[in-house]
Amino acid sequence: MQSRLLGATGLRVSSLALGTMTWGSVTDEHEAREQLAGFTEAGGTLVDTAAGYGDGASEKLVGSLLAENVVAREDIVLATKAGITWRGGNRGVDTSRGGLLTGLDGSLKRLGVDHVDLWQVHVWSPEVPLEETLTALDMALSSGRAAYVGVSNYTGWQTAQAATWQRSVPGRATLASTQVEYSLLARDVEYEVLPAAGAMGMGVLAWSPLAGGVLTGKYRTGIPSNSRGADPTFSSRVDVYDDERSRGIVTAVAKAAEGLEWTPLQVSLAWVRDRPGVTAPIMGARTAAQLKEALQVADLTLPPEIALALDDVSAV
Template identity: 75%
Template sequence: MQTRALGRTGLQVSRLGLGTMTWGRATDEHEARDQLIAFAEAGGTLVDTAASYGDGASEELIGSLIGDVVARDEIVLATKAGLVRRGDGRRVDTSRGHLIPTLDRSLRRLGVDHVDLWQVHVWSDRTPLEETLSALDLAVSSGRASYVGISNYAGWQTAQAATWQRAVPGRTPLASTQVQYNLLERAVETEVVPAAQALGLGVLPWSPLAGGVLTGKYRTGTPGDSRAADPAWTARVDSYLDEDGRGIVEAVARAADGLGWSPLEVALTWVRDRPGVTAPIVGARTATQLRAALGVEQLELPPEIVAALDDVSD
């Protein structure tokens, strides 16, 4: 798999990342192992998790596989902090007093002495931005993290955070921002992506297939073995399937038919090659689904197809 620099840094990552949000919950140890093997065999390196995924279960599962399935130096390990999930509820805390201990717990669960990329999971108005960013500086200066980034920040928040970090020598520049980005959700193109490009941040799209909607699997209903069959996911999938969304899904399907590709390949290749994007984060339910996504490595959309998809999804 080809690699790309993460923003304006020297960190090279595979141009597809492996998402692990369901690991330790819906994705068990055996399935996770199969996915990581498939990802590593395809040349993938960027593995993304978070302290809040399964209340730490995702990190623990990854930690159990490092050294067994893959060597530590063969992956770019990324995690996040600042979002705490308890059951169906969630709490945001981006204070330095919460972030640093959370990182230490992440390192213990992962079984490593540092992560390659540590990200603030969400923005919070309750904590001064300079305090949040000081935690990122401390993580790097103490050797706990090699690079730092942000996640789910609006355009002005991205610009403010990145500018603050570049304003004074000694602060650690932000390497990346992770945001929802796909053919059904292009709002980040208005301000977030331009801010990231101007300030040297790589863009890591999460949900690049819109929760599987862009694969076309929901065109005629909800398969019983799909995520949307789970009540916890139904609302999210339904939010994509309004009249405009269905039109975009049909356009992806028509493009796929014309190219002899799958809708997954069309949608994933489109977002992978958007300006400013470093690596979409792909979270698959099974290793078979992941291998289908990894198959886009040799694909490139014709310019006329890109223009048509841009038009219908604008």
């Protein structure tokens, strides 16, 4: 699998990332173990989790697999996020310096490591001064608890403001990356977020590159009982694409896949991976079999004429 530098840093990561949002909930320990082993065997290195995934369940499962030495700690680039919590079914946001650093310490304990390779603020909060939030990143870096830092789900102006603030004074932690939703069905980040990230030397990690599985075509004739669309926790991510434009894009992806003798999943994932500015799409497979199909993209490149046709049909 190809490796890429994360933005203007020296951190090298795989061109496909392994997402673990469902680990510890929908994805059990057996499936997670197979996914992690298969991902690294295919040359993957970047593993992304968050304190808010299952209220720490994802991090605990990642940590237990590292403790079992399913993969060696030094063989992966371990990324996590702080700022969002789920307790009793209620979503909370805390991007204060104290909240973020406490969250980081909790993440390190659950993961069973003394530092993470990439630590990201999970979401913007208007309730906390940006400079306070960013001070937490400075402290994480200076204390050795994180090697690199970034942000997630920031708009274009928020991305530019945060990155500029960090670059304005020597010694502050430079933002290495931003993590945003990006797929053939969700291209709004191309207007401001991607240009801002490019101007500030930040890598882009694309979450939900398959639009919650919609781009695989699995929902063209209904909602499978074992899919995310049938899960109340994730169904809203599928329902949002129940419109004529989205159906047209899904059909175009299916036709491209048929002509290439690929799967719609592979077409959609390859398109995101090779978009300008993208370092890696984050694959959130529910099963090891799904991940195996996705990993085959490592050896595939969309023909330019197919990529251009998908650009046109999905243009906002």
